[in-house]
Amino acid sequence: MGAGKIRGQLLKGTTPLLVLSVLREGELYGYEIAQRVRERSGGALAPSEGSLYPALHSLEADGALQAEWRDSDKGPRRRYYRITPKGSGLLAEHEAEWAAFSVGMARAVGTRANG
Amino acid sequence: MGAGKIRGQLLKGTTPLLVLSVLREGELYGYEIAQRVRERSGGALAPSEGSLYPALHSLEADGALQAEWRDSDKGPRRRYYRITPKGSGLLAEHEAEWAAFSVGMARAVGTRANG
DNA sequence: TGCCGCTACCTCGTAATCCAAGGTAGATGC
DNA sequence: GCATCTACCTTGGATTACGAGGTAGCGGCA
Numbered sequence: 001m002g003a004g005k006i007r008g009q010l011l012k013g014t015t016p017l018l019v020l021s022v023l024r025e026g027e028l029y030g031y032e033i034a035q036r037v038r039e040r041s042g043g044a045l046a047p048s049e050g051s052l053y054p055a056l057h058s059l060e061a062d063g064a065l066q067a068e069w070r071d072s073d074k075g076p077r078r079r080y081y082r083i084t085p086k087g088s089g090l091l092a093e094h095e096a097e098w099a100a101f102s103v104g105m106a107r108a109v110g111t112r113a114n115g
Numbered sequence: 116m117g118a119g120k121i122r123g124q125l126l127k128g129t130t131p132l133l134v135l136s137v138l139r140e141g142e143l144y145g146y147e148i149a150q151r152v153r154e155r156s157g158g159a160l161a162p163s164e165g166s167l168y169p170a171l172h173s174l175e176a177d178g179a180l181q182a183e184w185r186d187s188d189k190g191p192r193r194r195y196y197r198i199t200p201k202g203s204g205l206l207a208e209h210e211a212e213w214a215a216f217s218v219g220m221a222r223a224v225g226t227r228a229n230g
Numbered sequence: 231t232g233c234c235g236c237t238a239c240c241t242c243g244t245a246a247t248c249c250a251a252g253g254t255a256g257a258t259g260c
Numbered sequence: 261g262c263a264t265c266t267a268c269c270t271t272g273g274a275t276t277a278c279g280a281g282g283t284a285g286c287g288g289c290a
Contacts, residue, residue, distance in 0.1 A: 008128060009127040009247095009248080009275065010129070012127035013246085030269095031268080040223040041219035042222055044218065044219025045216070047249095048248075049249095049268085050271090051247065051249070053268070053270085054248095072267085074256085074266085075257060076257080077255095077256085077268085078267065097121065100159050101121045102217060104156035105129065105156070105160070107157055108133055108137070108152055108156040108160055109213065110136070110155065123245095124246065124247070124276095127246090127247085127276060127277065128276080144238080144239095145240095146237070146238050146239080162277080164238095164279095165277070165280085166278065172240095187286095189285085190236080190284095190285060191286085192238080192239085193239085194239070
């Protein structure tokens with residue numbers, strides 16, 4: 001069954017990290033963030049809108065993101081998100097936490113451990 | 116290490132994988148499983164009893180674990196858990212899912228921890 | 231005897247947050 | 261008008277981690 005999307009509990013807590021991480025590239029709007037995450041993860045990760053938009057609002061409320069409405073030539077207006085200095089700090093924290101977690105999992109599960 | 120245990124949402128969905136993984140070594144009882152996970156992860160992961168015991172019961176109900184009460188020389192009796200063939204299959208699935216998730220995260224975030 | 235601390239099991243309520251499904255709305259094509 | 265695509269947003273149900281509390285046996289200590 002190969003390349004199914006990851007769904008369910010594993011994604012919990014990673015949405016802010018994914019959002020902040022893709023926004024490091026520059027400004028993006030919500031719909032585009034979802035596509036970018038899916039692309040960059042090779043299709044493995046695809047946070048749904050029901051979790052993406054609340055996460056964006058939460059990050060904006062925390063001051064980690066700065067947002068702005070802009071009209072589009074075609075289609076509805078878009079809300080562009082940009083990472084703030086505070087967001088960069090938060091990203092660093094999330095990255096460190098993910099790294100620690102990932103290393104801990106690798107050791108505990110040990111499918112490929114050195115010892 | 117032990118600077119900070121991973122807590123909260125990141126652990127979601129990983130408890131069955133961790134339990135099955137440490138039980139690959141052989142029979143263990145619940146309290147011991149928790150200690151083993153903590154040791155093997157270098158202190159990074161420490162599922163609490165409030166999540167460990169429900170997970171054990173759930174895995175046993177699914178037929179992934181086989182359990183047996185035994186008296187102890189000192190202290191209360193212990194419930195020893197052993198992994199079943201079905202549990203081994205489930206472990207393989209969880210490992211594959213974790214691997215896919217971990218790789219997807221590494222690609223999306225750009226922070227590699229293992230492999 | 232009584233109390234405390236350790237091991238070892240279990241359950242409950244709260245909190246987080248994911249997902250599916252549905253809703254609003256503009257632009258385009260038939 | 262109606263369907264379709266983009267793009268935003270909300271709601272309700274489900275999963276599950278955690279803290280706090282409970283039951284119990286054993287040993288140490290006064």
